[in-house]
Amino acid sequence: MSSETPERLKQAVEELLLSKGEAGLTLRDITETAGANVAAVAYHFKSKDNLVSLVFGEALDEVTNLQTNRVKALPTDHTLRDLIEVWLHPLLSSSGPDDREAKLWLIIQRGAAEKAPGLVSNMMRAANPVEQTLLPLLARHLKHLSKDELIFRHNAVLGGLAGLVSSPIGMSLANGSENPKAKDLLIAWILGGLEGPAAL
């Protein structure tokens, strides 16, 4: 029977990335959280860095897939608000902090904020699918924007969410159970930022 230790190690890394980020991530932290021996990391994965990078990569893929599938499943006559709700679903779902997608999202955003090496190495690979699916749809709803400005605002919203999730507000959003009000506030703000008059 194959060991369940690798799985526990990966879960431990997820927990710790969420709570302390990659920078404050210790080999012994990982193994103690997973209830494993220090040597387990080197045995199952080649090194600590390798394990962390793997966890980041899988999180990125998982979130990207879920997002892409939801966006693709939208009806042709969906509104911009529909698109945003589906796109940002992990942040808006009220299922609370146990929700796996929300957790992965937070891990990724946190990693991006601290420019975690293990994440950055995976970034470029996973960024394309979402943008290729999402950008064309966004363009259909925002015809007043040039392509440059559309891309800028798309990135701005992404950056904005990254910043928000680090803030008290963001955490209350991810906690979900909080209140559906926060969700409406967030969407209204994003919509305003996207639909506002063009600069160019």
Added chain:
Amino acid sequence: MSSETPERLKQAVEELLLSKGEAGLTLRDITETAGANVAAVAYHFKSKDNLVSLVFGEALDEVTNLQTNRVKALPTDHTLRDLIEVWLHPLLSSSGPDDREAKLWLIIQRGAAEKAPGLVSNMMRAANPVEQTLLPLLARHLKHLSKDELIFRHNAVLGGLAGLVSSPIGMSLANGSENPKAKDLLIAWILGGLEGPAAL
């Protein structure tokens, strides 16, 4: 003559906070960058953590003061756009990366993103002045928003900028010399997000 070593140490910390963040900040990094002995940190400041916290605190105060003064100097009939330009001046100025205020801003935003302990301890103290000055003025321009929603959007913009400065776009903004176009794109987006219809 009092030594100039403490000053060099603080400058070194600023440089390193900017390039590597607090998490990856090493005592020897600091002293080597400053051209000082390892013991210098303990001698002039009590500990490394103490020094870092001090640098964060001074950066926070300096930026806060500059912002507050600019906002207060606005004429009574200023537009919302004026207010935003003045408020975000460090990010928008085209003076380039040498500009001290822009540097401090980036240090702070990066520290916030990684929840740097040395910054967090200073946060609550310095946050009030800006918000006390800025929020009332914002309210005058955004009468369609409830107080709750106003505060939310104010925080959203702050979080958004924090996220943006970590991204490629943000860096090109801070580099300033880049192009004035980016400034207009940013302001248009912020304005849209603030002026957009209320959710509540």
Added chain:
DNA sequence: CTCCTTTTCAATCATTTGATTGAATAAATC
């Protein structure tokens, strides 16, 4: 049961970390 592979574990290693010491040097004070 026996053999072989997989997995776990305590012990240990070399490095790096933040910090401290006491001597040496520089600066100032008288």
Added chain:
DNA sequence: GATTTATTCAATCAAATGATTGAAAAGGAG
């Protein structure tokens, strides 16, 4: 110029870090 104070420095410390080893334990196959 002698004395005192402030500063710098090389050497050293204990703790923590990522990693490795070889022996033990567990599991599966014949």
